[in-house]
Amino acid sequence: MAWPFESPEVFTHLVVAVARDDDEHLLGVGLSLRPTFAPPDRSMLRVVVPRDHEGHGVGSALRRFLLPHVPDTTRRLGGGVYDDEPRSLEIVRHWGFGVEEHAIDSALDLVEHPPEAPVVPAGVDLEEVPDLEFDDEGAVEAMLRASQTNPEAAVGFVMTLEKFRTMTTNGDIPIxxxxxxxxxxAGISYGTVSAGELFIAYSGIDPTFRGRGLMRLVKQQAHVAATGAGATKARTNNEEHNAGIRRINAELGYVVQSGVYRLVQDLAADASR
Incomplete structure (x- = not known):
């Protein structure tokens, strides 16, 4: 939940709710917000209640408070719970959310696995373009769009160069x-370095050029660039069944850290809102 506070320019319509008891002890926190990189009909709701305060209606009260603050343009409300919290999943299902996908978060220790510049075959070039300025921007944009055969794009989270630009905030180093x-x-990998960590937001290869090992090359070069920018760790997340990129990540040394069920609720069909 730290990202909206660290990078408020990436989110709009941010509303924060805090629940406390009569002695001002913190009982829970909730957020309503809309990521700039999300589809236009989506926003998100986050509710966090410490384990020792569960079962007393705190989460439900936070949700009731926040729902009127959800943007009117929202038709699909997103959320998420860790996959090792079955009780939380049961609660949000009761609220009307369904599982949209299972995302796996993985990390690579760049100190333990220091990256080396990849050896590229003849005819292949790797360009570092942190400012996202291209003489052939239309061709790069077309490649980026064609590369998105990933499950996230199928549900509306389609990346563009402009969305990449909105993800870079003050203090971040774009990669x-x-x-x-x-x-x-033919392919692209984009992320940002913040506080010594590279977060890779997206990597993809145009289907026309797949089967040549380009994904591994662009990620390796991204690790090299991030290390030069001070990163000691790389992190990314991918849908559980996105076998190709998860296999490459594992081969590069990424280790699974956690899993999250990404949730969605159809507000147009929910008369209880």
Whole structure:
């Protein structure tokens, strides 16, 4: 939940609710917000209640308080619970949420696994373009769009260069690597370094150029660039069944840290709102 406070420019309509008892002890926190990179009809609701305060209606009260603050344009409300919290999943299902996907968060220790510049085959070039300025921006944008055969894009989270730009906030160091085959944009990896950690927001290869090992190359070069920017750790998350990128991550040394059920509630069909 720290990201909305650390990078408020990435989120709009941020409303924070705090529950306390008569002695001002913290009982729970809730957020309503809309990520700038989300589809236009989506916003998010987050409720966190410490384990020793569960079962007393704190989460439900926070949710009731926040729902009127959800933007009117919202048709699908997003949320999430860790996959090792079955009770939380039961509660949000009762609220009307369903599981949209199972996301796996993985991390790579860049100190234990110091990255080396990849060896690229003839005809392939790797460009570091942290400012996202391209002479052939239209071609890069087309490659980025074509590369998105991932489950997240299928439910509306489609990345663009402009969305990448909105993810970079003050203090972040952008990392972008583009692979070209004979000059043609073929793949991309984009992320940011903050507080010594690289978060890779997206990596993809145009289907036309798959099967050449380009994904591994762009991620390796992104690790090199991030290390130069002071990163000691890399992190990313991928849908459980996205086998290709998860296999490459594991081969590069990424280790699974946690899993999250990403949830969605259709507000148009929910008369209880």
């Amino acid at each position: 972008c690597v583009v692979a070209r085959v004979d000059g043609t944009p």
